[in-house]
Amino acid sequence: MRVLSWLIVFEHALLRSAFIFLPAMVANALPVIVSGVVREKHPLDFGLKFIDGKRLLGKNKSIEGFIAGVAGGLLVGCVYASVTHNTAWITYGAVSGAGAMIGDSLNSFVKRRLSIRSGDPFIPMDQLSFILVAYVLVSVLRVSNTVGIRVTLADLALGIYIVMVLHPLTNLIAYLLGLKDTPL
DSSP: OHHHHHHHHHHHHHHHHHHHHHHHHHHHHHHHHHHHHOSSOOBTTTTOBOTTSSBSSOTTOBHHHHHHHHHHHHHHHHHHHHHHTOTHHHHHHHHHHHHHHHHHHHHHHHHHHTTOOTTSOOTTHHHHHHHHHHHHHHHHTTHHHHTTOOOOHHHHHHHHHHHHHHHHHHHHHHHHTTSOSSOO
């Protein structure tokens, strides 16, 4: 009976974390989809180079992808708002989506500094950067308080667990659909 109780608690915590981080996860996935649909993309870094002579972010980061990611988080927030009748979820979704896109962009910036090519894997930062920055942004701006929840480190740990399982799977699917160059 004790094991069953623990499993129920774990399942609840896992679902809570998935709910909390879904706006960031959707935001992180949408730019890949947009890149397969939008043919003319505008570079997020405007083609600028850093002091090391390398692109700031690289060829795979576009304004369209960034906007799509934030819009995806916003859309999830709108769905949450309509279901819960709490419009603060709209802001939560937008901030979480923006955090995911900022985290993904920071990851690209670091990859360029380390001479890792655009599209090449940078494990585990490819999986962690977006969720970590989304967590920090909703926490620092206290957006989670406006929706009546407190996002904890336990929520983050479970969110990371979910992402570490789902990210490779979604990348493989995107690769098989021809949306990504590598399955990682």
